[in-house]
Amino acid sequence: MKSLEGQFLVAMPDMDDERFAESVILLVGHGEEGAMGLVVNHELANLRFADIIDELDLGEADNLIKVPDAIRDRAVMRGGPVEKGRGFVLHSSDYESGNTYPVAGGVSLTATLDVLKAIAFGPKPTSSLFALGCCGWSPGQLEDELANNGWLTVPFSRALLFETPVEDRYEAALASLNDNINRATLSPDAGHA
Numbered sequence: 209m210k211s212l213e214g215q216f217l218v219a220m221p222d223m224d225d226e227r228f229a230e231s232v233i234l235l236v237g238h239g240e241e242g243a244m245g246l247v248v249n250h251e252l253a254n255l256r257f258a259d260i261i262d263e264l265d266l267g268e269a270d271n272l273i274k275v276p277d278a279i280r281d282r283a284v285m286r287g288g289p290v291e292k293g294r295g296f297v298l299h300s301s302d303y304e305s306g307n308t309y310p311v312a313g314g315v316s317l318t319a320t321l322d323v324l325k326a327i328a329f330g331p332k333p334t335s336s337l338f339a340l341g342c343c344g345w346s347p348g349q350l351e352d353e354l355a356n357n358g359w360l361t362v363p364f365s366r367a368l369l370f371e372t373p374v375e376d377r378y379e380a381a382l383a384s385l386n387d388n389i390n391r392a393t394l395s396p397d398a399g400h401a
Contacts, residue, residue, distance in 0.1 A: 209351050213238045214312025216362040217245060217350075218381045223358065227289050232362075232381045233343055234298065234369065236309070236317050243345040246287040246296055246317075248337060248369060249377035257282040257338055260295065261328050264321065279328060283374060287339030296339050297323045298369065303333035312364040335370040360385065 217233040233245040258280035287296055296319045301310065307320045326332050345353070353359055362368075362381045372380045 211238045212243070212350075212361055214364045216248075216364065216368065216381055217359040218362050218378065220358055220360065228343075230378045232368075232377045233288070234311070234364075236296075236298075236311050236342075238350065240347060242347050243343075243350045245343045246285070246298060246337075246339045247343065248285060248298070248339070249374055250286045251283040251374055252286045252340060255284045255340075256280065257284060257327070260284060260324065260338065264324065279332075282338065285337060285339035285374075287341040288343035290342050290344045292341035294341065295319065295324070296342055297327070297336055298339070299323065299327075299333035299336040300370075301333075303331070303336075313366050315364075315366060315369065335366075337369065 212235050215235055217231075217235060219228050219231045219233075221230075223229050223231075228247075230249075231247050232249040233247050235243055235245040237244040261280075296317060298311070298315055298317055301314045301316050303318070303323065303326055304316065305318055305320060305322045305326075307322070308316045308318045310316050323333075323336075324338075327336055327338070350359075354361070360382070362384055365384060368377060368380055368384065
């Protein structure tokens, strides 16, 4: 199968695994070794970026107070059930560190503290999304789930990732395939030609 890296996976409406119900996942890696992705449409309840900054003690107290509310109040995504204590940042490629991995369409992934400091204190990436945890698939597992009609694939869209409100991303991802597609029009039965 051709690599799906940089594409979105959209859970079918009848997804049995409640951890992935109505999920939109950006695949940041996909190859013979398996796949890795981040859920980009499920916020962690009662957790904001300011809580992460405070918990990690990323700067002097005086500097933390100066972090704009727009940054402090950013949502933290539930990136997936694997490595739930590890943070991952999807961001515009105008930010780069020695640990940045390009994903698709001018979007990169960084999973080190330097990107969190940049978001809080600058120079920050133009766009960013912070997630705790990730999704992982062993070799062949994702391909099996796709064959069994567990997921739809949706081409990468920067607007879906950074501009669409979090609560609208699932329906927007479906609609990006065809304006007439939504959760009510999808069949849970797999078709194979």
